[in-house]
Amino acid sequence: MKVIRRFNNNVVLCVDDNQKEIVAFGKGLGFHDIPYELTDLSKIEKSYYGIEKRYLSMINELSEQSLELAMTIMDWCRINLQGQINPNLIFTLADHIDFCIERNKKNMNVKMPLYNDFENMHPKEFKIAQKAIQLISKKYNVYLSEDEVVGIAMNILNSEMDLDSNKPFKDFDRIQEDILNIIEKELNISIDKKTTSYARYVSHIQYLIKRVEEGSEDSEDDFKMYESISKQNPEVTACSLKIAEYFKDKKNFSLNHNELLYLMIHISRLTNREECYQMGITSKE
Template structure:
């Protein structure tokens, strides 16, 4: 391996056999090196080859500014997330999460901890991702000796969701807000409390998550069999009225009107939830 660029004493860039850039990290690996020098293989601690070439320049710039320990901790968290969440994470997570952890640590040292106003929703809507956020705090505490508040686990959760959906952070926040509003409309329309441990509730939350994501991505489902829509509208009239309240709210707040398909699926989910809670209330009284 030959040095192609030197970012700092701990980070250099080389080229692979296909002439693609590889980022090499190691304590002192770039010290007193210049372009064209041979890399000491024994000093290599980390090696990155990102598939998304558009973010590679940003990542190399980030690595030149952030301590090696923070990058290593971030990589441990990302690798565990890939295993725990069971899906592909966008390469952008290497930039967003590493940068966030570094900035959060700097803020914490200055006593500037930021409250996460969506922490309750994050715990309820994204339990697996939040578990990952809590794991991240443990890694940061063990490896970087900084104990960040639980609010930061919530912010890290957002980065995990963002990397899964390939969406922007403001959209993830708005998506969570939409989910909370829709859940509240259903809750107060029927005047019941959710059983948050039930499979039906969890399915409903999952449906809302993907609905909100489609809505903010301007992707709508349009394929309804009109006869099925009319049948559901008539058969589940109480749940359909609740769906229309949601529709009005989305029009007023987000200029988004539900399509017949969206109304159909939302009504079915609401009806399933309503029936389950109704049956639970009846059995409790017996």
């Protein structure tokens, strides 16, 4: 196996004997001059095929502990869930864990959509997420609310539906593109789809579209937090409301304040990291 790119001292990109790319994790794999032939495969602790390049750029932004936790959760998913799991889950999960811990430090508890229904709708994913939250809480020595279970479960569910062979709706790509066009028009920006921010955004939009197509509505509605955040960022709020109008017009689906708030967070992260930091939503990078 040939190592062709170093992400850091412990994560590298390799090419196997069939010329397929594989991301390998292992202590010291990146210490050597690149490229080099990796003859001792026992040095590889974890390896994953099929990871999209846009997620690879996230590696050095993620904490080592969150990556390790994400790999453990990924193993649980492979054991307990039927079908394929998208390997990108490692990076979306690690990013979500870092985001979750940062919000915990800021005492910002965002109500997740559909907490009351998610356990019944997706019991296997929910059970894994509950176990994951317990593990994350122990490793980081923090208390995480029950709402965080849904956030983890959403990432797991996205990994099941994100494979081309398993896309749930025929107009999925069109809806996603329409939403992106709304963001670019309303905020007068051009979004680079190769960025890590876009990868994070897509993860949320995929689940939102799935909920809309299934007609699953959340009964809880946190207007107080929505009002507070929306006043700090009126342009992103207006953009989110335009997206809400799109779903109401095209799908007869109403986004409540919880979903609007979470949408605002992801649009802010997608369009302006510094602005999002000022809102107190995520860490400055």
